[in-house]
Structure formats: structure tokens, C-alpha cells
Amino acid sequence: QKEVEQDPGPLSVPEGAIVSLNCTYSNSAFQYFMWYRQYSRKGPELLMYTYSSGNKEDGRFTAQVDKSSKYISLFIRDSQPSDSATYLCAMSEYGGSQGNLIFGKGTKLSVKP
Amino acid sequence: GAGVSQSPSNKVTEKGKDVELRCDPISGHTALYWYRQSLGQGLEFLIYFQGNSAPDKSGLPSDRFSAERTGGSVSTLTIQRTQQEDSAVYLCASSSSGGYGNTIYFGEGSWLTVV
Numbered sequence: 001q002k003e004v005e006q007d008p009g010p011l012s013v014p015e016g017a018i019v020s021l022n023c024t025y026s027n028s029a030f031q032y033f034m035w036y037r038q039y040s041r042k043g044p045e046l047l048m049y050t051y052s053s054g055n056k057e058d059g060r061f062t063a064q065v066d067k068s069s070k071y072i073s074l075f076i077r078d079s080q081p082s083d084s085a086t087y088l089c090a091m092s093e094y095g096g097s098q099g100n101l102i103f104g105k106g107t108k109l110s111v112k113p
Numbered sequence: 114g115a116g117v118s119q120s121p122s123n124k125v126t127e128k129g130k131d132v133e134l135r136c137d138p139i140s141g142h143t144a145l146y147w148y149r150q151s152l153g154q155g156l157e158f159l160i161y162f163q164g165n166s167a168p169d170k171s172g173l174p175s176d177r178f179s180a181e182r183t184g185g186s187v188s189t190l191t192i193q194r195t196q197q198e199d200s201a202v203y204l205c206a207s208s209s210s211g212g213y214g215n216t217i218y219f220g221e222g223s224w225l226t227v228v
Contacts, residue, residue, distance in 0.1 A: 008153070043219030044156070
């Protein structure tokens, strides 16, 4: 079993839909959870960052972490065609610049106008 | 420039040849990472440099892979005797020590094709 599991999709939704992206993990020591967005032929860019369990909201994006279930989610409200990208979850035991991140394989999202 | 810079952006090489990939991190960033992204796969950690500490090489897949970081800034990832399975995007990233969480900034990658 991989440390981080993420459904690769592809996921296609109409503009304005609510999108739910998820990852599960096996390492209970993970404390830091991130979502990256990667456009085609570009490097990943940090979208959301959360520590431990709980919710974090930033505009149309909400990240949720449930450590008891080892499950994290990213919700996108009022999705736009510009949200079309691959979304990667990532996590680590350590914060700051202290080591590598473990990534999911990414979910490819397409938002149709 | 303001971001992480990688070169070459694209490289096609023959099987068995050596390749060097370069990364210029964001100025002032002490942490530098190399990741590999194969088609349909997530990012695979290769190596991590932090300041003057010994690098974490635990992700390097074989002894054909090596990396160095000169003067705490520019890094070079070297792949010797390339194989077709080495074809992937090699992503470099950097972050500042003591920053909020793992705010890692990625470059656009070096797309390597081994033929």
C-alpha cells in the first residue's frame, strides 16, 4: 500500500459546480498537509496548507483534514474553467524546511464552460 | 528572476549518455529539493539540501543519480548512463528556512527523454 492514495480521475465538471478532491494516507505521523495545483507543463504551486486536523478556507477553496480517518479533502466552490489543472495532495511529518514531502499521484480536473 | 529557474527545459538524450540538469533556487532560500515526476505518477522525492548540512539522498533511485549544490545556491542533478526509464520531468524546488510550513516553490521542470 502506498503511503498516500489519490484518485487520478480524470474528473470533469460543469462550470459553477462544487468539486471535491480527496486523499487517504497510512502514516499517522503526518502532521502537515498541502494541496498543490499543477497546470500542464508547469511546476506545482502551493494552493493550501494545513497543520493537523481541521478546516482552512481561502476564497473558493476549503481544505479539510481528518487525522482520525487519515483523510484529507479539498473543496472548490463555484468552479471555473481556469481551475482546470491537476491537483496534488502532499504531506509530511515535519514543518518548515525539514525534509521531503510525500505526494499523491494527482487528480486531473477539467471544468467545462 | 523571482522564481526557481531550471535548465534545460527540454532534453533528449541517447540511452547510455550522461545528462546534467541545473537548478537555480530563489535567492536566499537555504533548502533545495529535487523531485521526479513520471507520466501518470506523483512526485517522487530524490534529494534534499538544507544549508551546510549533509544532503538527504534517501530518494535517489540508483547510484547512477547524484546531485551537488555549490556555494549553497545552484544545484546540478547528474544522471549517468541514462536508461529509458529515466525519462521523466525533473522538478527542482526551494524554500526558506524557518518559513511557515513547507512552502516549497517549484520550478517548471526539466523534461528528459531518453531514446
